[in-house]
Amino acid sequence: MQLIDGKKVAGDIKLEIKAEVEKIKANGGKAPHLAAVLIGHDGGSETYVAYKIKDCEAVGFKSSLILYEDDVSEDQLLAKIHELNNDDDLDGFIVQLPLPEHIAEQKIIEAINPKKDVDGFHAANVGRMVIGLPTFVSATPFGIMELMKRYRIETKGKNCVVVGRSQIVGRPLSILLSQKGIDATVTVAHSRTKDIKELCAHADILVAALGSPEFVTKDMVKEGAVVIDVGTTRVPSDETKSGFRLKGDVLFDEVAPKCSFITPVPGGVGPMTRVSLLHNTLLAAKKEIYS
Amino acid sequence: MQLIDGKKVAGDIKLEIKAEVEKIKANGGKAPHLAAVLIGHDGGSETYVAYKIKDCEAVGFKSSLILYEDDVSEDQLLAKIHELNNDDDLDGFIVQLPLPEHIAEQKIIEAINPKKDVDGFHAANVGRMVIGLPTFVSATPFGIMELMKRYRIETKGKNCVVVGRSQIVGRPLSILLSQKGIDATVTVAHSRTKDIKELCAHADILVAALGSPEFVTKDMVKEGAVVIDVGTTRVPSDETKSGFRLKGDVLFDEVAPKCSFITPVPGGVGPMTRVSLLHNTLLAAKKEIYS
Numbered sequence: 001m002q003l004i005d006g007k008k009v010a011g012d013i014k015l016e017i018k019a020e021v022e023k024i025k026a027n028g029g030k031a032p033h034l035a036a037v038l039i040g041h042d043g044g045s046e047t048y049v050a051y052k053i054k055d056c057e058a059v060g061f062k063s064s065l066i067l068y069e070d071d072v073s074e075d076q077l078l079a080k081i082h083e084l085n086n087d088d089d090l091d092g093f094i095v096q097l098p099l100p101e102h103i104a105e106q107k108i109i110e111a112i113n114p115k116k117d118v119d120g121f122h123a124a125n126v127g128r129m130v131i132g133l134p135t136f137v138s139a140t141p142f143g144i145m146e147l148m149k150r151y152r153i154e155t156k157g158k159n160c161v162v163v164g165r166s167q168i169v170g171r172p173l174s175i176l177l178s179q180k181g182i183d184a185t186v187t188v189a190h191s192r193t194k195d196i197k198e199l200c201a202h203a204d205i206l207v208a209a210l211g212s213p214e215f216v217t218k219d220m221v222k223e224g225a226v227v228i229d230v231g232t233t234r235v236p237s238d239e240t241k242s243g244f245r246l247k248g249d250v251l252f253d254e255v256a257p258k259c260s261f262i263t264p265v266p267g268g269v270g271p272m273t274r275v276s277l278l279h280n281t282l283l284a285a286k287k288e289i290y291s
Numbered sequence: 292m293q294l295i296d297g298k299k300v301a302g303d304i305k306l307e308i309k310a311e312v313e314k315i316k317a318n319g320g321k322a323p324h325l326a327a328v329l330i331g332h333d334g335g336s337e338t339y340v341a342y343k344i345k346d347c348e349a350v351g352f353k354s355s356l357i358l359y360e361d362d363v364s365e366d367q368l369l370a371k372i373h374e375l376n377n378d379d380d381l382d383g384f385i386v387q388l389p390l391p392e393h394i395a396e397q398k399i400i401e402a403i404n405p406k407k408d409v410d411g412f413h414a415a416n417v418g419r420m421v422i423g424l425p426t427f428v429s430a431t432p433f434g435i436m437e438l439m440k441r442y443r444i445e446t447k448g449k450n451c452v453v454v455g456r457s458q459i460v461g462r463p464l465s466i467l468l469s470q471k472g473i474d475a476t477v478t479v480a481h482s483r484t485k486d487i488k489e490l491c492a493h494a495d496i497l498v499a500a501l502g503s504p505e506f507v508t509k510d511m512v513k514e515g516a517v518v519i520d521v522g523t524t525r526v527p528s529d530e531t532k533s534g535f536r537l538k539g540d541v542l543f544d545e546v547a548p549k550c551s552f553i554t555p556v557p558g559g560v561g562p563m564t565r566v567s568l569l570h571n572t573l574l575a576a577k578k579e580i581y582s
Contacts, residue, residue: 106424127418130466131458133397157483165469167422175421175466178456183483185490192448192474199476 001256004263009150010271014059017278021060032285033062035093040070045096052277059278074103078111085113092118092284115290118280130175134289136280141173143272144228153226160184161200164209169230208249216250227262230269292547295554300441301562305350308569312351323576324353326384331361336387350569365394369402376404383409383575406581409571421466425580427571432464434563435519444517451475452491455500460521499540507541517552521560
C-alpha cells in the first residue's frame with residue numbers, strides 16, 4: 001500500500017508555480033494578480049481567505065482582499081464584480097462562499113467574467129470541461145486529477161466508482177475521469193443507488209465524496225484498489241487544540257491495508273485544493289484558457 | 292415488450308407547441324422566431340434545414356433561412372452571428388453543422404449568444420445542464436428524456452449504462468439521467484471499457500449511442516430491460532427508393548423480445564430530435580431559460 005501524500009505534492013506544485021512566476025518577472029512580466037471578496041465574519045471563510053492570500057504571497061503573486069459586512073446588498077456586490085471583471089490589472093478573482101442568505105449565490109457566480117473565474121464555478125467553465133475545451137477546473141477535481149497523474153495511477157479502462165454527485169466534486173470529477181485520454185469507465189453512485197456496497201467492491205478506483213464519515217468499510221473495497229477520500233467532516237475531539245478533528249469518508253485503518261494507493265484525511269486531497277487556485281490564477285495570467 | 296413510438300410522441304409534442312403558439316398569438320403576442328444558417332450544399336444539411344423550416348411552419352413559428360456559399364469566411368460568419376445575437380425580433384437560431392474545414396466550429400458555437408442557442412451546444416448551456424439550472428438541452432438527450440418521461444419509465448435507483456461518450460449524446464444524457472429527481476445510477480461505457488458485454492447485461496436501462504450497427508446483441512441485454520437505440524448508420528439497401536436504410540446500434544429482432552421497452556430505428560429517438568428545436572425555440576421566446 002502506498003500513501004498518497006497530498007501535502008508533499010501540493011508543496012511541489014507551489015514551488016513549480018513560484019519558479020514560473022520568478023521567470024515571468026525576470027522577463028519583465030507582471031506578477032499574476034488574484035483578488036478575493038469576503039463577506040461577513042464566518043470563521044471558516046475568514047480562515048480560508050487568509051490562507052489564499054498567504055499562498056499568493058508565498059509564490060510571488062499580487063493579491064487583493066475586498067471585505068464587506070454581512071449586510072452588503074446583492075446590487076453592491078454585483079457592481080463590485082462588474083468592476084473586477086473590467087480591471088485590467090486583475091487576472092482572476094473569487095467570491096468566498098457561502099454568501100449571506102439574501103444574496104443569490106448562482107447569480108453572483110454567473111456575473112463573474114468566465115475568463116477571471118479561477119474557482120471554475122461559472123457555467124461556461126463547467127461546460128468547457130464537459131466539451132473538453134481548456135478551462136478552469138474547480139479545486140477538488142483538479143486536486144484529485146493532479147494526484148493521480150503525479151502518482152502515475154493507471155486509469156485507462158479501469159472501473160471507477162464515484163460516490164457522490166455534488167456540483168463541486170462528484171459530478172465534475174466523474175466527467176474528467178471518463179474523458180478521452182483518461183478513459184476510465186465511470187459510475188456515479190448516490191443516495192438513490194441500490195447495492196452500493198457491491199458496486200464499490202467492484203471498483204478499481206473508488207472515490208468517496210459523499211460527506212459521510214467512515215462510510216467506506218473494508219468489505220466495500222476490492223483488493224488492490226485505489227481509494228480517494230474526499231470527506232472532511234469535523235468531529236469533536238479531546239486530542240486536538242481546536243477541539244475537533246477531520247474525519248474522511250473512508251474507515252482508513254481497515255481499508256488502507258487492502259489498497260494499492262490511498263489518500264489519508266487530513267493530508268490527502270485537502271492540501272491540493274489550495275494550490276488549484278494558484279494554478280488557475282497562473283493560467284489566467286498567462287491567458288492559456290481563453291486566448 | 293412495448294415499442295416506444297417516437298413518431299407518435301413527436302407528433303403529440305408538435306400539436307402541444309402549436310396550441311401554445313396559437314394561445315400566444317390570440318393574446319396579442321408575437322410568434323416565436325427561429326433562424327437557420329446554412330453553408331454550402333451538403334445534401335444532408337440541406338435536407339435537415341428544410342425539415343426545420345417546415346416544422347416551424349407547421350407549428351406557427353416565424354422562420355428565417357440564411358444561406359452562404361462554401362467559401363464564406365469565418366469573419367463573415369461571425370459578423371452575421373453578431374447581427375443575429377442582437378436582432379430583437381429573433382428568439383433563437385442555429386448554425387447547421389458540419390461547417391467547411393476553414394471555419395473553426397467551436398469558435399462559431401461559442402460566438403452564439405447562449406440565450407439564443409436553441410441547439411444547446413454553447414459551453415454555457417452545457418454547463419447549466421451540469422449545474423442543474425434551466426437550459427437549452429440539445430436535441431438527442433432532450434428527445435430521449437422526453438420519451439422516457441412520456442412512457443413513465445422508472446429511473447430512480449435503476450442501473451443505467453450509456454454506451455458512448457460523445458459531446459452531443461452520451462455525455463449529456465449520462466449527466467441528465469443521474470441528476471436529482473431522475474436518480475439513475477449511470478455508468479458511461481466507451482471504446483476503452485473492459486467487459487462491455489457483461490456491463491451492458493447488468494443494465495436496467497441500456498442506451499446504445501456508439502454508432503456501430505447492431506452492436507448490442509441479445510446476450511448483452513437483461514430480461515426486462517429498457518433499451519434506447521440512438522444509432523442511425525446508413526447502410527446500402529435494395530429495398531428503398533433512396534438506396535439506403537438506417538440501422539440502429541441494437542440488433543432489434545433478437546433483442547426486442549427480451550425488453551420491457553425498446554425504441555425502433557427508424558421511428559424511435561430520431562423523430563424526437565426534430566421537435567427539440569421547436570421546444571427550445573418556444574422556451575427562448577417565452578424567456579423561460581434566461582429570465
